[in-house]
Amino acid sequence: MILEKIQPSIFLLTLFTFSLSTQFWVSYSQTSPTIYEILKLNGLPMGLFPKGVTNFSVDDSGRFQVYLDEACNAKFEDELHYDQNVSGNMTFGRINELTGISAKDLFLWFLVKEIWVDIPSSGLIYFDVGVVSKQFSLSSFETPRNCSVSYASKILSRKLGRDEPNHQELSRAIL
Numbered sequence: 400m401i402l403e404k405i406q407p408s409i410f411l412l413t414l415f416t417f418s419l420s421t422q423f424w425v426s427y428s429q430t431s432p433t434i435y436e437i438l439k440l441n442g443l444p445m446g447l448f449p450k451g452v453t454n455f456s457v458d459d460s461g462r463f464q465v466y467l468d469e470a471c472n473a474k475f476e477d478e479l480h481y482d483q484n485v486s487g488n489m490t491f492g493r494i495n496e497l498t499g500i501s502a503k504d505l506f507l508w509f510l511v512k513e514i515w516v517d518i519p520s521s522g523l524i525y526f527d528v529g530v531v532s533k534q535f536s537l538s539s540f541e542t543p544r545n546c547s548v549s550y551a552s553k554i555l556s557r558k559l560g561r562d563e564p565n566h567q568e569l570s571r572a573i574l
């Protein structure tokens with residue numbers, strides 16, 4: 400008796416779930432997702448990339464390249480510097496093999512190698528800058544920031560770009 404009552408509802412639920420996922424698929428394929436939506440689908444905050452993304456590519460394995468209008472700096476709790484070309488490997492809740500983002504700490508700029516969040520979320524986001532990992536509140540990365548192009552940010556890109564892999568931990572720039 401009980402089974403008879405349950406079965407139709409399971410059927411309806413399945414149907415409902417199916418129609419939801421179909422709808423999701425349709426809306427997903429109609430307009431190709433932005434890089435911000437891709438971050439969100441990977442459990443990462445949309446503000447990790449600033450405004451001014453011109454194009455990007457992501458492959459099935461999560462390897463991505465993001466191109467900005469120009470190298471620029473964005474203000475968070477700390478300042479972040481973005482090269483014109485940012486690349487890495489995105490998996491759920493994590494970006495590794497990152498190139499093209501640096502974080503300012505006092506007077507030093509550190510290349511960010513890896514970014515991750517806790518699952519389930521602790522409200523924090525972590526940046527591995529080689530020597531240490533820094534933590535920030537996730538909420539400050541909720542929305543894409545303005546990224547300002549300055550003479551300094553261009554110089555910084557060149558300085559950071561010249562650093563050889565062996566010395567990537569610490570990139571000094573006086574700004």
Ligand SMILES: *[C@@H]1O[C@H](CO)[C@@H](O)[C@H](O)[C@H]1NC(C)=O
Binds near residue numbers: 453454456466
């Ligand atoms: C994005 O734009 C840059 C610079 O205009 C170009 O070199 C690159 O090939 C483009 N990448 C993709 C994935 O379209």
Ligand SMILES: *[C@@H]1O[C@H](CO)[C@@H](O)[C@H](O)[C@H]1NC(C)=O
Binds near residue numbers: 464484485486498
């Ligand atoms: C962007 O950076 C990636 C990784 O360093 C590199 O493979 C790619 O060629 C770069 N693209 C451009 C247009 O510089």
Ligand SMILES: *[C@@H]1O[C@H](CO)[C@@H](O)[C@H](O)[C@H]1NC(C)=O
Binds near residue numbers: 461489495
């Ligand atoms: C990306 O990172 C994941 C998890 O760390 C790893 O399993 C995968 O092989 C990486 N992919 C590439 C293309 O490096």
Ligand SMILES: *[C@@H]1O[C@H](CO)[C@@H](O)[C@H](O)[C@H]1NC(C)=O
Binds near residue numbers: 545
């Ligand atoms: C971001 O830039 C836009 C357009 O340049 C400007 O209208 C807006 O006030 C800026 N927002 C912040 C928070 O600086």
